[in-house]
Amino acid sequence: MPLDNAESSTRKYKVVGTRPNRPDGVDKVTGRARFGADAVAPGQLVGLILRSPHAHAKIKSIDASKALKLAGVKAVVTKDDLPDKTDGDAGLYDVLVNVMAREKALYQGHAVAAVAATSAAIAKAALKLINVDYEILPHVTDVDEAMKPNAPLLYPKMITDGVDPKPKKPSNIVRRYEFGHGDVEAGFRQADIVIERSFKTEATHQGYIEPHACLANVGPDGQGELWVCTQGHFMVRDTCARLLGMDFSKLRVTASEIGGGFGGKTTVFIEPVALALSRKANRPVKVVMSREEVFKATGPTSSSSIDVKIGATKDGRIVAGDATLRYQGGAFAGSPVEFGAMTAFAQYDLDNVRAIGFDVVCNRPKQAAYRAPGAPMANFAVESVIEELAHKVGMEPIDFRIKNAAREGTHSSYGPIYGPIGLLPTLQKAREHPHFKAPLGKNQGRGMACGFWFNFGGQSCVSMNIGVDGTVSVTVGSPDIGGSRASMGLMTAEELGIPYEKVRTVIADTGTLGYNDVTDGSRTTFATGMACILAARDAIKKLCARAAQIWGIPEDAVTWENGHAKPAGANAGNHPPMSLKEIAAQAPSTGGPIAGHHEYSADGAGVSFATHICDSEVDPETGFTKILRYTVLQDAGKAVHPSYVEGQFQGGAVQGIGWALNEEYIYGKDGRLQNAGFLDYRIPVCSDLPMIDTVILEIPNPGHPYGVRGVGETSIVPPLAAVANSVSAAVGVRMTETPISPPKLLAALEKQSAMKKAAE
Amino acid sequence: MAKVIIWSSLKSHTGGESNLEIEAVNVKDLLARLGETYPGLQPQLKRGVSVSVDGIIFRDGWLTPLKSDSEVVLLPRMQGG
Numbered sequence: 101m102p103l104d105n106a107e108s109s110t111r112k113y114k115v116v117g118t119r120p121n122r123p124d125g126v127d128k129v130t131g132r133a134r135f136g137a138d139a140v141a142p143g144q145l146v147g148l149i150l151r152s153p154h155a156h157a158k159i160k161s162i163d164a165s166k167a168l169k170l171a172g173v174k175a176v177v178t179k180d181d182l183p184d185k186t187d188g189d190a191g192l193y194d195v196l197v198n199v200m201a202r203e204k205a206l207y208q209g210h211a212v213a214a215v216a217a218t219s220a221a222i223a224k225a226a227l228k229l230i231n232v233d234y235e236i237l238p239h240v241t242d243v244d245e246a247m248k249p250n251a252p253l254l255y256p257k258m259i260t261d262g263v264d265p266k267p268k269k270p271s272n273i274v275r276r277y278e279f280g281h282g283d284v285e286a287g288f289r290q291a292d293i294v295i296e297r298s299f300k301t302e303a304t305h306q307g308y309i310e311p312h313a314c315l316a317n318v319g320p321d322g323q324g325e326l327w328v329c330t331q332g333h334f335m336v337r338d339t340c341a342r343l344l345g346m347d348f349s350k351l352r353v354t355a356s357e358i359g360g361g362f363g364g365k366t367t368v369f370i371e372p373v374a375l376a377l378s379r380k381a382n383r384p385v386k387v388v389m390s391r392e393e394v395f396k397a398t399g400p401t402s403s404s405s406i407d408v409k410i411g412a413t414k415d416g417r418i419v420a421g422d423a424t425l426r427y428q429g430g431a432f433a434g435s436p437v438e439f440g441a442m443t444a445f446a447q448y449d450l451d452n453v454r455a456i457g458f459d460v461v462c463n464r465p466k467q468a469a470y471r472a473p474g475a476p477m478a479n480f481a482v483e484s485v486i487e488e489l490a491h492k493v494g495m496e497p498i499d500f501r502i503k504n505a506a507r508e509g510t511h512s513s514y515g516p517i518y519g520p521i522g523l524l525p526t527l528q529k530a531r532e533h534p535h536f537k538a539p540l541g542k543n544q545g546r547g548m549a550c551g552f553w554f555n556f557g558g559q560s561c562v563s564m565n566i567g568v569d570g571t572v573s574v575t576v577g578s579p580d581i582g583g584s585r586a587s588m589g590l591m592t593a594e595e596l597g598i599p600y601e602k603v604r605t606v607i608a609d610t611g612t613l614g615y616n617d618v619t620d621g622s623r624t625t626f627a628t629g630m631a632c633i634l635a636a637r638d639a640i641k642k643l644c645a646r647a648a649q650i651w652g653i654p655e656d657a658v659t660w661e662n663g664h665a666k667p668a669g670a671n672a673g674n675h676p677p678m679s680l681k682e683i684a685a686q687a688p689s690t691g692g693p694i695a696g697h698h699e700y701s702a703d704g705a706g707v708s709f710a711t712h713i714c715d716s717e718v719d720p721e722t723g724f725t726k727i728l729r730y731t732v733l734q735d736a737g738k739a740v741h742p743s744y745v746e747g748q749f750q751g752g753a754v755q756g757i758g759w760a761l762n763e764e765y766i767y768g769k770d771g772r773l774q775n776a777g778f779l780d781y782r783i784p785v786c787s788d789l790p791m792i793d794t795v796i797l798e799i800p801n802p803g804h805p806y807g808v809r810g811v812g813e814t815s816i817v818p819p820l821a822a823v824a825n826s827v828s829a830a831v832g833v834r835m836t837e838t839p840i841s842p843p844k845l846l847a848a849l850e851k852q853s854a855m856k857k858a859a860e
Numbered sequence: 861m862a863k864v865i866i867w868s869s870l871k872s873h874t875g876g877e878s879n880l881e882i883e884a885v886n887v888k889d890l891l892a893r894l895g896e897t898y899p900g901l902q903p904q905l906k907r908g909v910s911v912s913v914d915g916i917i918f919r920d921g922w923l924t925p926l927k928s929d930s931e932v933v934l935l936p937r938m939q940g941g
Binding site for chain 1: 865867868869870903907910912915916917918919920921924931933934935936939940941
């Protein structure tokens with residue numbers, strides 16, 4: 101579509117940019133909102149899943165006969181109830197194997213069978229009666245260990261792709277990626293200073309407070325309904341329908357309100373199993389995961405091991421950047437290592453850059469996205485070295501970054517030439533921000549980092565129906581995970597010229613609209629928002645046409661202004677403007693309902709850059725790190741609802757801080773997760789952190805009529821490095837592993853102290 | 861002829877070249893011809909790709925027309941969270 105470039109920078113908005121209450125707010129704070137576990141159906145059964153206690157084991161047999169004899173048990177399903185209908189689609193086959201194990205259990209928690217019974221107690225008892233004969237196999241859970249030549253193999257035929265010549269022996273390395281340009285060796289020869297470091301990050305979980313839950317209901321005629329908390333109910337429909345061998349149109353999926361997703365609900369885990377149970381039992385089946393199951397059997401991030409080498413001249417110009425990244429994606433191919441490799445150096449203008457990535461499998465659950473998948477780990481490694489290099493060169497870290505920042509025309513480290521981007525403005529704004537000048541005390545330090553995410557567009561459908569009372573119902577297919585309903589309402593009200601309060605945005609089920617891509621990729625305000633704008637413009641055309649008919653003048657003689665149809669000029673006749681409400685009131689007798697639609701696949705999403713500043717204080721006796729002050733400066737293109745843009749900045753920052761300081765998956769030698777609960781997997785809560793300050797920059801994205809850029813993901817990218825850099829400044833210890841938890845920091849401080857004593 | 865740049869680890873399928881030239885009217889056409897000319901690229905194309913056309917990233921939009929001097933950068937298929 102034509103880009104409204106001129107409009108986005110000069111337009112004065114009436115409602116876009118204001119901060120009305122979110123339409124789902126009252127329901128959510130009063131408990132009226134209905135989440136995944138809140139649906140009930142007459143005759144519903146409780147579904148529970150039997151999960152492997154072993155990290156790696158052959159499944160020799162499954163005997164459910166005793167369970168089936170238990171009164172109240174209505175169905176048991178195994179892989180035999182989910183035959184392979186993936187038709188050669190390797191990605192879908194991995195999903196199938198992940199939702200229900202086939203020949204092997206590949207991680208502790210891997211689903212091996214499921215039961216539907218008339219009560220939770222009976223279902224639990226039935227699980228105990230299912231006899232699974234396992235042959236335990238050696239396991240591996242660390243990414244570097246999994247890459248070693250004698251590591252236990254998950255897939256005996258896996259030969260690494262992307263390596264020339266092709267390896268002769270199988271391994272746990274799925275694929276090798278390489279991005280970059282120039283000649284890094286030649287670049288390093290020009291460097292006056294070179295820093296080389298290795299880093300490790302542990303896996304974390306998105307930590308959404310709502311566990312996965314769904315209610316499945318498949319009838320004997322093969323038609324089904326599914327109520328589910330998800331970021332993408334159309335994706336759920338299509339995936340489940342394919343796995344169960346149903347026509348898409350026979351399965352209607354409704355998205356509940358969602359208590360957080362952050363990328364962890366962009367795929368399926370329990371849904372195909374619930375549908376298979378319902379189909380077999382011929383009753384509705386409700387499956388609700390426990391918190392322990394969420395940790396063990398949904399999609400945490402990859403853990404990583406990264407080597408970074410960066411060289412600069414003594415006047416502060418980076419001449420080469422080289423990184424090798426090793427990510428494990430759990431027991432299946434597809435860790436986001438290529439995105440780590442693509443984003444590692446994306447914020448810099450480099451002549452010589454290389455990033456190599458290895459996708460590795462090991463006996464852990466299948467990873468899923470956590471906001472910007474793959475980027476935070478790479479950013480932690482590169483931005484830590486950048487900070488160290490800046491100090492070595494003798495420049496302020498912010499000036500070092502400004503000197504080397506990517507800008508319009510830069511050949512990005514992942515390939516394309518950048519158009520207009522907002523990195524320099526965020527850096528320059530950060531430099532002027534009062535946070536930078538705030539004084540620091542003993543054991544306190546300041547660090548910073550900058551990062552980015554691509555964002556994308558994708559498929560969205562919007563149906564905009566105008567009621568005879570002049571109120572507007574906007575039907576979208578994008579689950580609201582961050583306040584998008586308010587933004588849709590604002591954009592609709594802006595275009596139509598009516599009050600925001602007269603618009604209601606509803607998220608419809610899969611039977612109501614065409615396909616909508618998952619709410620991920622920071623796409624919703626951009627792509628679904630743009631669809632709302634275009635649907636409103638479609639509705640306006642029809643409103644003008646209706647007014648023209650009522651007035652008896654040609655259609656092109658009517659224009660739309662401030663919520664009213666008006667004659668376009670004096671020649672069109674002396675007709676007083678007719679409001680949307682007045683036209684709508686006459687709709688039944690002048691041609692019927694008036695609606696606007698838009699269905700498309702949006703492209704032209706703009707990247708979003710951010711700079712983060714972090715002040716922390718370390719207690720040298722305990723290794724405890726307190727965040728004193730944190731500021732996020734990020735380019736939003738155009739903030740449709742500034743509070744929800746700020747909310748995304750703050751949420752991503754807080755998750756990154758948790759990732760940096762506290763959160764990690766801890767595995768025992770037996771390959772079992774040791775901390776599968778919020779007591780021992782410690783996410784930040786409100787009392788842990790100060791208010792996260794935010795600055796919204798608006799460098800319009802030419803691909804959107806208002807200049808919108810997605811913002812939800814970028815904010816998790818810089819915090820790991822920003823925190824590590826501030827800890828380093830506070831106590832002079834460079835932490836190269838996350839989390840920088842008190843025991844680890846204390847150990848590092850004690851080691852540093854011992855080395856100082858030894859040197860004296 | 862559109863200029864096509866592929867990422868370095870795919871070079872083994874194109875005789876070591878990362879800068880290619882392909883005659884195509886749109887992205888769909890270009891990807892099909894890329895796969896025909898370099899069959900070793902087909903598995904990656906099947907797994908999924910995104911493209912940047914003259915600086916703008918497209919995750920779908922395969923009917924996007926190409927100019928005679930368009931620069932297309934092949935990228936892994938974009939994901940998000």
